[in-house]
Amino acid sequence: MPPSHGAHSQRIGGHHLRSQLLLDVHAAVPLSLIAACKAFAAHVAREGLLARVCARVRGQVVATAEAPRTHSALEGFLSCVDPHVPVDLCMCTRYGPLFELYLGPHRTVVVNDHDHAREVLLQRGRDFAGRPSMVMLHIAFSDYSPLWKLHRRLVHSSFALFGEGSSRLQDIGRSSGTSDHELTTAVTNVVCTLVFGTTYKHGDGELQEVMRYNDGIVQTITRGGLVFPNESLSKLRACIRVRDCLLTQKLHEHKATLSEGDPRDLLDALLKGQGSPGPDGTVITDDHVLMTAAEAFGAGVETTSTTLLWVLAYLLHHPEVQEKAQRELDEEVGERAVRAADRGRLPYLDSIINEGMRIRPVSPVLIPHIAMSDSRYTKKNQGRSVEPCHKTFPDRFLDDQGQRVTPSCFLPFGAGPRICVGESLARMELFLFLSSMLQRMSFMLPGGATPPNLQGRLGVVLQPLPYKVAVRPRAGWEVSTHVN
Numbered sequence: 001m002p003p004s005h006g007a008h009s010q011r012i013g014g015h016h017l018r019s020q021l022l023l024d025v026h027a028a029v030p031l032s033l034i035a036a037c038k039a040f041a042a043h044v045a046r047e048g049l050l051a052r053v054c055a056r057v058r059g060q061v062v063a064t065a066e067a068p069r070t071h072s073a074l075e076g077f078l079s080c081v082d083p084h085v086p087v088d089l090c091m092c093t094r095y096g097p098l099f100e101l102y103l104g105p106h107r108t109v110v111v112n113d114h115d116h117a118r119e120v121l122l123q124r125g126r127d128f129a130g131r132p133s134m135v136m137l138h139i140a141f142s143d144y145s146p147l148w149k150l151h152r153r154l155v156h157s158s159f160a161l162f163g164e165g166s167s168r169l170q171d172i173g174r175s176s177g178t179s180d181h182e183l184t185t186a187v188t189n190v191v192c193t194l195v196f197g198t199t200y201k202h203g204d205g206e207l208q209e210v211m212r213y214n215d216g217i218v219q220t221i222t223r224g225g226l227v228f229p230n231e232s233l234s235k236l237r238a239c240i241r242v243r244d245c246l247l248t249q250k251l252h253e254h255k256a257t258l259s260e261g262d263p264r265d266l267l268d269a270l271l272k273g274q275g276s277p278g279p280d281g282t283v284i285t286d287d288h289v290l291m292t293a294a295e296a297f298g299a300g301v302e303t304t305s306t307t308l309l310w311v312l313a314y315l316l317h318h319p320e321v322q323e324k325a326q327r328e329l330d331e332e333v334g335e336r337a338v339r340a341a342d343r344g345r346l347p348y349l350d351s352i353i354n355e356g357m358r359i360r361p362v363s364p365v366l367i368p369h370i371a372m373s374d375s376r377y378t379k380k381n382q383g384r385s386v387e388p389c390h391k392t393f394p395d396r397f398l399d400d401q402g403q404r405v406t407p408s409c410f411l412p413f414g415a416g417p418r419i420c421v422g423e424s425l426a427r428m429e430l431f432l433f434l435s436s437m438l439q440r441m442s443f444m445l446p447g448g449a450t451p452p453n454l455q456g457r458l459g460v461v462l463q464p465l466p467y468k469v470a471v472r473p474r475a476g477w478e479v480s481t482h483v484n
């Protein structure tokens with residue numbers, strides 16, 4: 001279709017890698033600034049360029065990057081790039097809700113409005129379901145292809161084994177701890193169960209090893225600068241070696257014990273998928289299996305544990321919200337262990353989780369999409385009004401009767417063909433962890449401590465700065481501890 005040239009239309013030609021994306025937009029779309037910055041940071045890290053840029057949106061730092069001093073891609077956007085002075089990139093204010101920018105060599109269209117994003121992701125999902133060529137992973141960063149579809153289907157089917165009908169996640173949730181390390185350990189344990197069917201006991205050496213390499217990978221990627229040989233790159237390589245060694249061992253064990261019945265976990269599902277190629281003859285190799293297993297850790301640990309840390313940080317700012325959630329738990333669940341099926345009875349707790357994901361989304365701009373073919377997107381409405389919101393944490397997700405409402409523009413897991421494949425699992429995990437924690441413990445600021453800084457910093461995900469929290473067991477639940 002030819003692009004339209006209406007008085008209010010903006011033609012955004014983004015020939016992204018291999019196709020042409022034309023957006024004809026008559027209305028607002030805002031900012032994928034954070035994505036832009038993220039991708040920019042990734043690009044800069046890849047290219048090994050120098051000088052520091054700090055990007056802020058509405059006063060909040062959303063990304064820092066090692067940036068080129070005089071890079072033509074950046075010149076259009078920044079009046080100055082001083083390596084020592086933070087540059088405010090309020091692009092939304094300066095360039096309007098829809099604009100294009102170069103991320104290194106890639107022309108990128110920025111869309112920042114939930115309604116429009118929803119339309120692009122859902123109604124036009126197939127058109128924009130591609131991924132830029134980034135990292136060789138098999139789902140999240142894989143382009144829209146038969147191989148991606150096959151992997152996604154298998155991953156989805158294996159996650160279904162851990163759905164509401166299963167008690168496997170409930171039991172792991174019950175052993176959750178309260179420091180960020182323990183939260184991450186518990187979330188990692190869930191992913192180990194999903195991926196290779198091992199649920200570890202507290203303190204297990206192998207689980208510690210998984211934690212160490214996972215953390216090493218996250219930290220080194222967050223730090224960036226992995227282009228030239230250096231300490232970070234060596235550490236990343238070492239962590240990946242340990243990870244691959246462990247996953248290969250699990251793969252061999254699974255091959256040796258694979259049976260006819262239902263898959264036990266993700267490795268089983270992928271191994272079974274090796275026997276039935278996709279419609280175009282696509283075959284899953286052992287390397288694919290290992291990469292997809294590794295990806296489940298990458299996508300499933302940091303996202304979920306960081307969401308919980310954000311929710312806790314907000315609860316420290318709103319102790320009355322915590323008390324109300326605890327009252328709801330006391331009335332609806334009492335002292336028995338929380339079950340996945342209790343979610344329907346706990347709308348207030350659910351609204352806290354939703355609000356946590358809304359106000360501090362760990363993946364604020366999804367993962368970049370690219371156009372699958374020459375495409376045009378036309379919006380009829382012009383402009384957009386932003387009304388002041390008088391809702392307090394977490395009431396946006398509740399109606400006047402205290403029942404749950406979910407605005408259609410709420411997309412913490414994306415939408416359309418590339419929607420997060422772990423969404424149901426993540427929602428269940430968040431529910432089980434938070435409910436089990438609030439049922440047994442109260443979280444408060446240690447004496448003299450200031451409330452957590454809610455600004456966040458963008459690493460692999462948007463994460464809170466470290467904060468301190470005191471934990472007190474609720475009446476009837478022993479074990480007391482102070483954690484950082």
Ligand code: HEM
Nearest residue numbers: 139140299300303304363366367413414418420421422426
């Ligand atoms: C709070 C937790 C989580 C959040 C907020 C989250 C969010 C997201 C988002 C925003 C995307 C990108 C969607 C897009 O580009 O349109 C995504 C993709 C993905 N997520 Fe999650 N996620 C979470 C947990 C998980 C978990 C637990 C797993 C698996 C164990 C997982 C696996 C994936 C995968 C494989 C993709 C790539 C899907 C594709 O490209 O086809 N995520 N997630």
